[in-house]
Amino acid sequence: MPLQRNPQLNEKGELQHLLSIEGLPREILLQILDTAESFVGVTEREVKKVPLLRGKSVFNLFFEPSTRTRTTFEIAAKRLSADVINLNITVSSQTKGESLLDTVANLSAMQADIFIVRHESSGAPFLIARHVKPHEHVINAGDGRHAHPTQGLLDLFTIRHYKKDFTRLTVAIVGDILHSRVARSLIHGLTTLGVPEVRVIGPQTLLPAGVEALGVRVFHDMRQGLKDCDVVVMLRLQNERMRGALLPSAQEFFKHYGLSADKLAVARRDAIVMHPGPMNRGVEIDSTVADGPHSVILPQVTFGIAVRMAVMSIVAGN
């Protein structure tokens, strides 16, 4: 069927849109990580700008509220000298009944080059990518439970920064896998780059059906799951899911799956601890761990800007 062609690649197999890490070849992932490496220097300079996207318009199209991700995209675009327009759609046209594609068509008429899209519905960026003009690019900034590819890429960048070689690692992802686009994107990235063991740890209620098919080992016991891990990725537990059919309480979640120093002790001594933010201290992670020597949570944020610069400069160049 015509829709089956990987919609993120152009005829030459280059990155046209970034919609999901799934289906991207290893070479493209490495190209993004290597390019990001070159931008880390820029972000540390006194004049933090390169002219790669001068004259280009980047539209931050956020159908779901977000401060952090939107801000990092904005900073990344500005450091590439692009013009950034922020649109918070939840409070404007969607409430007036304008359809998603009408919104995009209108913005497209305003000469957009890159759309950064966040939407509460899985697959929305794919729909947009199918309807934009050939010179326009779509970058998925998180769609429903499906994907958050730039977060996945910055996680990969962070892991490579500290661990160098993907092919000898054991990585554990802990918590609410069911609702997590971060987990899905990271799992695809890790398996594509040759990580031999990816684990997911959580109660049955927070693991999606058939998750093993993504190439992961499932653990329900956190100590067993963390044993000898090189990388521990904690996921955010949304407030509304802390009590109800999925979990009895935040306290009980912390008891079983919160990352405390004693649980972390079963991982490798040089293990790194990651979190996509924002953290719930005392729910999924203890403060002593979040602020401790294993934590690389703040460097993740810094790398996130370089990774988003890399993605934007690569798609705009293709």
Added chain:
Amino acid sequence: MRLHIRNGRVIDPASGKDGTGDVFVVDGKISPEGGNADRVIDAKGLVVAPGFIDLSARLREPGYEYKATLESEMEAALAGGVTSLACPPDTDPPLDEPGLVDMLRRRAKALSRARVYPVGALTVKLEGQALTEMGQLTDAGCVAFSQANVPLADTQMLWRALQYAATFGYPVWLRAEDAWLAKGGVAHDGEIATRLGLPGIPSFAETIALATLLELVRATGARVHVCRLSSAGGVELMRRAKQEGLPVTCDVGIHHVHLCDMDLGYFDSHCRLEPPLRSQRDRDALSRGLADGTLDCLCSDHTPVDEDGKHMPFAQAEPGATGLELLLPLALKWGQANKLGLAATLARITSEPARVLGVASGKLAAGAPGDIVLFDPAAPVRIAPETLKSQGKNTPFLGHELAGRVRCTIVAGNVVYEQ
């Protein structure tokens, strides 16, 4: 009016007859001989079969005329060789009052196209709170009572509805779906939904509801037709229920014997269907179950959706696919895959649904209504927006070329479609 169809390959699934011969229609009914015909149709190279009977085709009236109208969808039915169709009650307002049903019947009759059999709402507004006036609705023309795609969550209500319907012998047509387990889901709960991050509907949402329904059939003796089965587990439960001799029949939609969740690809909203497309294993079990008689009928589950309704992210896209014009080609494709003869294949869209509906059509026996279709089983049909007569252009088969083209459709002895 006397009609003589000659030289065709006459297939009558009800009797198993399959051979070259003549068919006569006199005064709207099939007749053993024709005398001097007013019109002779040469059917050389074509199959002559009873007109198709579709147990689920949404005509979208009243209430959803922007999606489709009676006129457009009746044209689609005839182009698809469908001479009788049952329409589910999920219109706006739902078919829960005799006046609405009467109006629909009159409108349909005035068009003198396919025969329309309204299925009434089982509960008022399909809300599952109060029974409809089934007696008056039956008088107005309802052939059965249904909840369409709105599951009846309250099992006490379901039990009472089946008791009441059983008292008077009204057939009840229901989909088997547990309202709570299906809540919020948009795709089969499995690897594909997990990958795509779509909320899932587990297979046991169907089997649990079906087990409940079958238990209530045992308790009440209601005549229940199970609509749109979707899972291998559901097929197995139906098999056992039939072995036990319960008064149940069931159908499957044309998409579910051909497609599975893999076909969602990159969020193809044409594959947003109710019930959801399940795994390959489920699809194969449905296809085989229809072949071995566990499932009785194949239906189009025709649901025209306007373009805006499909140009949405997968979960928000309106469910359903246009189907009337794909019923024949997809039935033939299914029959071929299961190595069935044409008579056995056509039985699923003629004599079997006629049995479920309790109507005299669906066969070519003398005295039966003169509803006939002439088709070329090998002629290609390209599925494209411009070739579909239905106002709904929404189908996962868009761009496909299938085999099986209707050449002529006859209702009550009148030629109503010719190509």
